[in-house]
Amino acid sequence: MGIPGVGKPRWVARFLLLSMLALVLGGCTLPTFGAFRGATAQGQAEFKLWSWMTIAGLVVAAIVWGLILWAVIAYRRRDPDKMPRQFHSNLPVEIIYTTIPLIIVAVIFFYTVTTENKIDAVAARPAVTIRVTGFQWGWSFSYRNPAGRQIALVETAQRRPPVLAGNPTSPEYPQFVLPLGETTRIVLQSADVVHGFYIPAFNFSRYALPGVTNIFDFTPVRTGIFPGHCSQYCGLYHAEMLFSVRVVKPSAFQTWLNAESASGVAA
Amino acid sequence: MTLVAERPVVLVESPEPEHEHGPSGLLKWITSTDHKVIGKSYMITSFVFFLLAGLMAMLIRAQLANPDSTLLSQHTYNEMFTMHGSLMIYLFVGPVAFGGLANYIVPLQIGAPDMAFPRLNALSYWLYLGGGSLMMMGFLTTGSAADFGWVAYAPLSNSINTPGAGPDLWIVALLLTGFSAIFTGVNLVSTIYYLRAPGMTMFRMPIFTWNMLVTGILILIAFPVFTSALVLLWCDRHLGAHIFEVSGGGVPVLWQDLFWFFGHPEVYILALPFFGIVTDVIAVFSRKPIFGYRGMVFATISIAALSTSVWAHHMFTTGVVLLPFFSLMSYLIAVPTGIKFFNWIGTMWRGSVKFDTPMLFAAGFLVTFLLGGVSGILLASPPIDFATHDTYFVVAHFHSVVMSLVMAAFAGFFYWYPKMTGRMLREGLGKATFWLMFVGTNVTFLPMYLVGLKGMPRRIAEYAATDGFTTLNRISSAGSVLLFFSVSIFLVNALVSWWKPVPAGDNPWDASSLEWATTSPPPQHNFLRIPPIRSQRPVWDHNHPEDRIIERERPRLGGLVASANGGTVLLDEVGFGSADTIETRDPDR
Numbered sequence: 001m002g003i004p005g006v007g008k009p010r011w012v013a014r015f016l017l018l019s020m021l022a023l024v025l026g027g028c029t030l031p032t033f034g035a036f037r038g039a040t041a042q043g044q045a046e047f048k049l050w051s052w053m054t055i056a057g058l059v060v061a062a063i064v065w066g067l068i069l070w071a072v073i074a075y076r077r078r079d080p081d082k083m084p085r086q087f088h089s090n091l092p093v094e095i096i097y098t099t100i101p102l103i104i105v106a107v108i109f110f111y112t113v114t115t116e117n118k119i120d121a122v123a124a125r126p127a128v129t130i131r132v133t134g135f136q137w138g139w140s141f142s143y144r145n146p147a148g149r150q151i152a153l154v155e156t157a158q159r160r161p162p163v164l165a166g167n168p169t170s171p172e173y174p175q176f177v178l179p180l181g182e183t184t185r186i187v188l189q190s191a192d193v194v195h196g197f198y199i200p201a202f203n204f205s206r207y208a209l210p211g212v213t214n215i216f217d218f219t220p221v222r223t224g225i226f227p228g229h230c231s232q233y234c235g236l237y238h239a240e241m242l243f244s245v246r247v248v249k250p251s252a253f254q255t256w257l258n259a260e261s262a263s264g265v266a267a
Numbered sequence: 268m269t270l271v272a273e274r275p276v277v278l279v280e281s282p283e284p285e286h287e288h289g290p291s292g293l294l295k296w297i298t299s300t301d302h303k304v305i306g307k308s309y310m311i312t313s314f315v316f317f318l319l320a321g322l323m324a325m326l327i328r329a330q331l332a333n334p335d336s337t338l339l340s341q342h343t344y345n346e347m348f349t350m351h352g353s354l355m356i357y358l359f360v361g362p363v364a365f366g367g368l369a370n371y372i373v374p375l376q377i378g379a380p381d382m383a384f385p386r387l388n389a390l391s392y393w394l395y396l397g398g399g400s401l402m403m404m405g406f407l408t409t410g411s412a413a414d415f416g417w418v419a420y421a422p423l424s425n426s427i428n429t430p431g432a433g434p435d436l437w438i439v440a441l442l443l444t445g446f447s448a449i450f451t452g453v454n455l456v457s458t459i460y461y462l463r464a465p466g467m468t469m470f471r472m473p474i475f476t477w478n479m480l481v482t483g484i485l486i487l488i489a490f491p492v493f494t495s496a497l498v499l500l501w502c503d504r505h506l507g508a509h510i511f512e513v514s515g516g517g518v519p520v521l522w523q524d525l526f527w528f529f530g531h532p533e534v535y536i537l538a539l540p541f542f543g544i545v546t547d548v549i550a551v552f553s554r555k556p557i558f559g560y561r562g563m564v565f566a567t568i569s570i571a572a573l574s575t576s577v578w579a580h581h582m583f584t585t586g587v588v589l590l591p592f593f594s595l596m597s598y599l600i601a602v603p604t605g606i607k608f609f610n611w612i613g614t615m616w617r618g619s620v621k622f623d624t625p626m627l628f629a630a631g632f633l634v635t636f637l638l639g640g641v642s643g644i645l646l647a648s649p650p651i652d653f654a655t656h657d658t659y660f661v662v663a664h665f666h667s668v669v670m671s672l673v674m675a676a677f678a679g680f681f682y683w684y685p686k687m688t689g690r691m692l693r694e695g696l697g698k699a700t701f702w703l704m705f706v707g708t709n710v711t712f713l714p715m716y717l718v719g720l721k722g723m724p725r726r727i728a729e730y731a732a733t734d735g736f737t738t739l740n741r742i743s744s745a746g747s748v749l750l751f752f753s754v755s756i757f758l759v760n761a762l763v764s765w766w767k768p769v770p771a772g773d774n775p776w777d778a779s780s781l782e783w784a785t786t787s788p789p790p791q792h793n794f795l796r797i798p799p800i801r802s803q804r805p806v807w808d809h810n811h812p813e814d815r816i817i818e819r820e821r822p823r824l825g826g827l828v829a830s831a832n833g834g835t836v837l838l839d840e841v842g843f844g845s846a847d848t849i850e851t852r853d854p855d856r
Contacts, residue, residue: 034720035654046650053648057641064608068633071615075553076622084618086814088556097609098562098602105598112648113591119650120590136428167733193423194519196584196657200722203654207585209520210422211513214586227734231657231724233416235423236341239727 378464660719707749
């Protein structure tokens with residue numbers, strides 16, 4: 001038994017897909033939907049997946065919302081005496097709307113796995129290695145040489161009196177520095193409870209988990225100062241566990257690192 | 268297998284129950300084992316927790332309406348979001364469904380006189396009330412109520428980081444409500460398996476009852492793990508067990524695994540009952556049978572099965588879970604959920620859809636839940652989760668989901684209130700409640716998606732003016748005021764129905780399942796007589812004999828179905844009240 005009226009929403013879907021295609025072929029950049037484009041190579045990979053999956057999600061949602069809206073408007077009760085036909089199944093239609101979602105899932109799963117492999121990949125020889133430690137309520141960023149010795153240290157001033165959350169980029173919060181275009185290894189640990197090392201502009205967060213060392217890479221592709229937060233609730237002053245990251249040209253990074261080393265923190 | 272048609276006339280004489288001559292008033296309420304009394308107690312109690320948690324949410328929104336806000340101290344704010352989440356999840360959304368609505372409705376829908384274990388049922392309620400009260404007593408302690416978030420991640424939840432009686436009360440409270448839920452699960456499953464009326468085969472049960480069966484099974488899978496984990500946490504705090512402590516060789520992330528092994532099935536323990544309500548409401552108000560009934564049952568069971576293997580999608584950013592597995596399993600849940608959506612639409616399709624308040628809420632559920640579902644798909648992708656985990660994007664996602672469930676709960680309240688009280692709620696006030704809730708939900712939670720994408724972490728007591736979060740937060744706070752008025756109007760509606768009752772009659776919605784065959788409210792043991800059950804819609808079959816569905820016409824999946832329904836041709840000769848009616852107890856004779 002055919003279901004009349006299905007044709008119209010399909011037409012809507014086709015229109016949406018075509019306009020999407022026009023958008024892409026027209027050379028426009030991917031829509032952000034309010035998210036960051038990603039200031040690292042890893043973050044950009046995430047952004048691409050985000051944008052495409054959000055497009056797909058909104059198309060599917062628009063179709064289903066359209067069907068709901070259609071059903072709600074077109075089939076509202078006008079004649080209280082009219083009894084609708086008592087149909088209650090349509091096997092071909094049911095098979096179709098079971099199969100299509102399975103195909104969609106297979107496709108997004110494929111792109112999810114390839115993207116997450118890109119983001120989680122760690123370089124064999126990173127240019128910089130930073131040991132990041134989260135503690136209640138601050139961060140320490142310890143720059144290490146290839147032998148594992150500390151050559152520079154940036155950290156939250158200990159036991160400062162609680163203040164209102166400021167801007168993460170303001171001077172009372174630690175700011176660590178990364179070289180543009182080079183791969184930095186982050187070795188993330190926690191000194192006490194679970195913290196979340198989160199840099200929104202990098203489209204990335206990872207738990208600082210007690211007893212676990214998490215390792216990942218950043219390859220910044222944009223210079224600038226980016227705010228960072230603790231994202232995982234960690235107790236009283238969770239809101240104030242702020243930091244920032246400054247991405248600079250490699251030469252400027254070297255100058256900064258030399259100055260930090262010379263300031264004697266490392267000795 | 269032709270037992271349905273050839274069943275002889277059954278006359279069940281049941282003696283007058285003794286407790287009818289028992290205590291009255293308060294004592295009767297306290298000692299009652301009637302599923303209807305217990306169900307109502309559950310609903311009222313959980314609604315009180317809902318109001319309390321809602322007021323906490325209003326405080327949270329007031330705090331976040333301004334940058335650098337000092338309305339609440341950081342400490343108080345932490346208590347507020349912890350208790351808001353705990354009350355809503357543990358004491359409202361779950362118990363109002365499996366303790367309240369299911370307790371009241373399931374025995375009626377299957378033609379049973381009560382739950383299988385009435386005294387266990389009473390124990391469940393009193394454990395729940397005791398547990399809930401204990402949790403609230405945290406506010407009376409010198410330290411504070413629990414303030415480690417509703418997920419109580421170790422090691423923040425140990426005795427060093429969160430000392431005091433408040434967190435202990437939280438743990439013990441959840442032990443009590445955990446046992447309460449387990450007993451309710453046992454009761455629901457037993458009742459649905461063993462107490463169905465003659466003719467009420469599994470595939471004739473209303474979808475609400477089906478979903479409660481699956482919910483009951485999920486409770487039995489998930490809650491024992493959680494309850495055990497709470498014991499371990501208590502041992503860590505008081506006996507130095509070091510199960511979740513690195514220092515003694517323990518594993519903090521084990522708590523997260525145990526918690527979410529409960530926590531994700533819990534999402535469906537919360538959701539499935541409301542899926543059931545919406546399914547039945549849509550069918551009744553569209554004047555049609557449920558589209559794809561068997562597909563619906565299959566989808567419910569698949570969702571429940573999958574939900575036990577997706578817990579670590581809450582832990583993608585821990586760095587210690589197998590991302591592709593949990594990602595794929597999470598994506599797969601979209602398939603049966605999608606089937607449900609299309610079945611809901613198919614039920615309305617070419618129907619005659621009347622937008623009384625319950626149906627409005629059901630439609631609001633569909634629209635809102637879809638958004639929660641789509642954002643859920645995004646979050647099931649580990650890379651996207653890396654970018655949005657623990658931000659307001661996640662907060663927005665699960666509030667889209669949970670607020671859609673709250674709308675479905677209101678659909679259920681408005682739908683069954685006449686059955687439970689014998690009075691109608693006012694349509695005008697009901698529609699005002701709906702529109703304020705629908706608009707309020709979207710105004711409150713849509714901006715949270717955006718502020719999350721801008722990088723606002725969850726559970727922060729304050730943010731800076733320079734963060735750029737202010738405008739979106741103000742819109743959210745304004746939306747929460749709409750929600751406040753929505754719920755207030757509902758309370759007014761209930762009061763009005765009490766002061767100036769409009770009698771409901773037995774079946775005000777022209778509904779189809781068995782609860783509408785008895786009086787409103789139903790008598791002591793529910794039914795004086797039960798119509799013959801020859802299809803999924805026994806009451807409809809009686810009221811609309813010309814629009815019955817003879818089961819034989821259904822597409823058959825196997826020979827079993829065909830033979831089980833072999834005798835349904837007799838339908839034309841029988842009717843409600845005829846010789847074929849199954850008589851139970853009729854005091855008038």
